[in-house]
Amino acid sequence: MFTGLVQGLGTIAPMGTEKLQISCVSGAEIILPSLAIGDSVAVDGACLTATEILPNGLVAIASPETLRRTTLAHQTDAYVNLETSLRVGSKLGGHFVTGHVDGIGAVQATVQTASSWEMSFSAPPALLSLWQHQIAPYLVPKGSIAVNGISLTVAECDPAGAWFTAAVIPHTYHQTNLRFLQVGDWVNLEADILGKYVAKFVRSGLPSPSSSEFPDESAPSIDSLDRITPAFLADNGYL
Incomplete structure (x- = not known):
């Protein structure tokens, strides 16, 4: 999990078919001191796992799926954004970013x-x-x-x-x-x-009051997206 607040810039150099060497251009003093093998790093928004720590960067493996769905395979000599994963207790200044590029x-x-x-x-x-x-x-x-x-x-x-x-x-x-x-x-x-997640829940609808997930008969049910109206939200406490 990441925040979308970039910590530094780097460059990418391919190492074979799936290995990538990421060299820090800026932000190394923030990214590298606590980085360990197995840690996640967002490289231009794609979550990669560090397999080797270098004096001024890291080596990571990008799967064929990652290379197919992202720009990483075309980023040689271009600058990429770098961010280490969110740690418990850290400030969340951006939004929840998973590193799974759509x-x-x-x-x-x-x-x-x-x-x-x-x-x-x-x-x-x-x-x-x-x-x-x-x-x-x-x-x-x-x-x-x-x-x-x-x-x-x-x-x-x-x-x-x-x-x-x-x-x-x-x-x-x-x-x-x-x-x-x-x-x-x-x-x-x-x-x-x-x-x-909100879109999935809305499309799927909520369980009916008769289901075991809603023992309370007063719990609302949503049969379709058409039923979510301002009046429905107001009646169920969303003002």
């Missing part, structure tokens, strides 16, 4: 404003069906999304899930690889895990 998107535009950068992201045409199936249902204004492992807030989004925008503050822009991205560059996308 799909690949692309930079559509970057516009500098007086106080931030407004970035737009879209899905490449070849991956549009994957995007719509796994990202679109969880894109909501003011919701969270991880882009290259960075916790961002969705400002606007297309109802069909074809694109979304996010405002990036100067600190995030300068401390991550967002500042190096050009229009058309690929990015790893992970939807908010809490949104995924």
Whole structure:
């Protein structure tokens, strides 16, 4: 589990078919002192396991599934965002990021404003069906999304899930690889895990009051998504 708050930048060098050598460019003093073999590290948002600790980096193994679903196989000589896993008692300043990338998107535009950068992201045409199936249902204004492992807030989004925008503050822009991205560059996308679970529960519906999970006859039941209305929520204590 990660927070989406990047701790440093690194570069990737392939070592055979599945091994990757990640060298720290910045943030080594934060990432490496407590890193041990077997620990998880988010590399551009993809959760990898450290198999070897180097003086200025680490070696990790990326499975064929990880390489297929992420940009890691195409990141040679490019900067990647690095974050070690969340520890008990640590501050959660971003949102819950699992490191399980849902799909690949692309930079559509970057516009500098007086106080931030407004970035737009879209899905490449070849991956549009994957995007719509796994990202679109969880894109909501003011919701969270991880882009290259960075916790961002969705400002606007297309109802069909074809694109979304996010405002990036100067600190995030300068401390991550967002500042190096050009229009058309690929990015790893992970939807908010809490949104995924809520969507699943809503689609599945809650058990009926007669089931053993609801011994209390007054417990609510939801037979379909159509029954979740403002009136239903108000009647059951959600104001």
